[in-house]
Amino acid sequence: MPFEIIIGTQWGDEGKGRVVDLLSEEAVVVARYNGGDNAGHTVTVGGQTFKLHLLPSGMIHSQTIGVIGNGLVVNPAVLLKEIDMLRQNGLTVDPQRLGISHAAHLLTPAHQALDRAQEAARGGAQIGTTGRGIGPAYTDKVARRGLRMEDMLDVPRFRHKLTAHLEETNRWLTQMYSAEPLAVQAIVEEFSGYAEVLAPYIRDVGALIMEVLQKGGRVLAEGAQGTLLDLDHGTYPFVTSSTPTAPGALTGLGLGVLPVDRVVGVTKAFQTRVGSGPFPTEVFGEMAERLRGTGANPWDEFGTTTGRPRRVGWLDGVLLRYAMRLNGVSELAVTKLDILSGLPDIKICTAYRSENGVHETLPLGPADLSPFEAVYEELPGWQEDVRGARRWEDLPRLAQEYIRRIEAISGVPVRYISVGPERSQVIVR
Numbered sequence: 001m002p003f004e005i006i007i008g009t010q011w012g013d014e015g016k017g018r019v020v021d022l023l024s025e026e027a028v029v030v031a032r033y034n035g036g037d038n039a040g041h042t043v044t045v046g047g048q049t050f051k052l053h054l055l056p057s058g059m060i061h062s063q064t065i066g067v068i069g070n071g072l073v074v075n076p077a078v079l080l081k082e083i084d085m086l087r088q089n090g091l092t093v094d095p096q097r098l099g100i101s102h103a104a105h106l107l108t109p110a111h112q113a114l115d116r117a118q119e120a121a122r123g124g125a126q127i128g129t130t131g132r133g134i135g136p137a138y139t140d141k142v143a144r145r146g147l148r149m150e151d152m153l154d155v156p157r158f159r160h161k162l163t164a165h166l167e168e169t170n171r172w173l174t175q176m177y178s179a180e181p182l183a184v185q186a187i188v189e190e191f192s193g194y195a196e197v198l199a200p201y202i203r204d205v206g207a208l209i210m211e212v213l214q215k216g217g218r219v220l221a222e223g224a225q226g227t228l229l230d231l232d233h234g235t236y237p238f239v240t241s242s243t244p245t246a247p248g249a250l251t252g253l254g255l256g257v258l259p260v261d262r263v264v265g266v267t268k269a270f271q272t273r274v275g276s277g278p279f280p281t282e283v284f285g286e287m288a289e290r291l292r293g294t295g296a297n298p299w300d301e302f303g304t305t306t307g308r309p310r311r312v313g314w315l316d317g318v319l320l321r322y323a324m325r326l327n328g329v330s331e332l333a334v335t336k337l338d339i340l341s342g343l344p345d346i347k348i349c350t351a352y353r354s355e356n357g358v359h360e361t362l363p364l365g366p367a368d369l370s371p372f373e374a375v376y377e378e379l380p381g382w383q384e385d386v387r388g389a390r391r392w393e394d395l396p397r398l399a400q401e402y403i404r405r406i407e408a409i410s411g412v413p414v415r416y417i418s419v420g421p422e423r424s425q426v427i428v429r
């Protein structure tokens with residue numbers, strides 16, 4: 001079955017959007033399976049930059065059907081704005097072209113207010129969340145008191161449930177966090193309006209996907225965030241609250257264990273992170289500014305969702321190997337190779353050192369990386385501009401050697417290399 005999964009191997013922001021854009025040319029369905037509008041996928045087409053938070057990036061191709069899986073938490077205000085944005089750009093978005101899982105959870109202003117209040121209460125131990133309400137929305141899901149998309153189909157009952165949810169949150173906000181209460185009635189009216197508009201899109205998306213797969217149609221599952229932000233397997237507690245790793249595509253779309261054609265892991269040619277948490281190969285000062293950019297370009301290392309400057313560092317081979325195993329990655333896409341052009345030498349972390357010796361793999365996962373120090377290998381940098389390269393042979397020898405080193409460390413082939421933000425600036429091997 002032509003089912004493919006695209007995941008980030010790092011802390012998100014690997015450039016998955018553009019790899020999805022490339023691979024969705026042949027897809028019938030493009031599906032998001034985790035997260036919410038904490039994600040920010042940037043795709044540049046013909047000088048025009050699309051920033052998508054909730055809709056699958058592959059919807060920029062007009063032949064695709066977009067799916068929002070049950071693994072998501074959906075802020076309907078953001079979703080409707082995005083639907084409008086695509087329409088303004090000449091794309092059709094109607095119930096034939098977009099399906100939203102009946103079992104996806106709703107993200108409300110209550111979740112956003114709680115996210116802000118809880119972060120403020122954490123003081124110095126802040127996670128550095130995107131403030132979009134993601135953690136509290138998944139908390140309600142797990143606590144079995146969340147509102148799901150299917151609740152919107154019965155508006156009187158929905159209004160009742162939503163009112164109870166907002167009133168309960170108000171008690172938390174005022175009594176526990178000394179925060180302002182929410183305007184319950186206004187939110188109920190606003191959401192009743194969303195229910196009317198979104199009802200025709202709500203369906204069993206797992207059944208839709210199976211039907212397409214059985215007819216031989218290609219389905220592309222797009223992970224948001226990255227492996228190291230996975231709730232179970234990431235740098236806990238500095239993680240998001242969903243399952244960005246590849247197995248999440250099955251549970252997050254309502255599918256059984258089915259054959260997966262390939263799992264494409266997207267990795268930046270270096271490493272970035274937003275928010276708090278461990279980062280063994282982080283760099284500071286001039287080198288950090290060099291890798292991050294100034295913020296003048298849309299591809300500089302500033303958060304798509306929050307605008308925060310990203311922390312930057314060298315590629316971490318230990319964490320990359322870990323991501324290969326967790327996702328079952330079959331091939332890699334390396335993005336932003338062009339950013340490394342002109343550096344005298346490039347470091348790559350191949351192992352960690354602790355007082356117990358040298359480790360090529362993590363003894364216990366990445367939650368506590370404090371005992372480790374990165375062991376680097378230094379490779380000579382290339383001085384040529386690679387932005388015009390379209391074939392493997394166009395790359396300077398030293399850039400090819402860097403890619404080959406990534407293949408040796410990860411144990412999988414590098415199939416795609418991006419050398420610039422434009423759709424065409426990619427090498428397919």
Ligand code: IMP
Binds near residue numbers: 011013133229
């Ligand atoms: P939350 O998902 O808003 O709860 O944030 C939890 C952590 O995940 C924070 O460190 C965020 O910066 C990070 N995070 C969430 N979404 C993304 C993303 O799409 N890219 C990069 N980091 C993210």
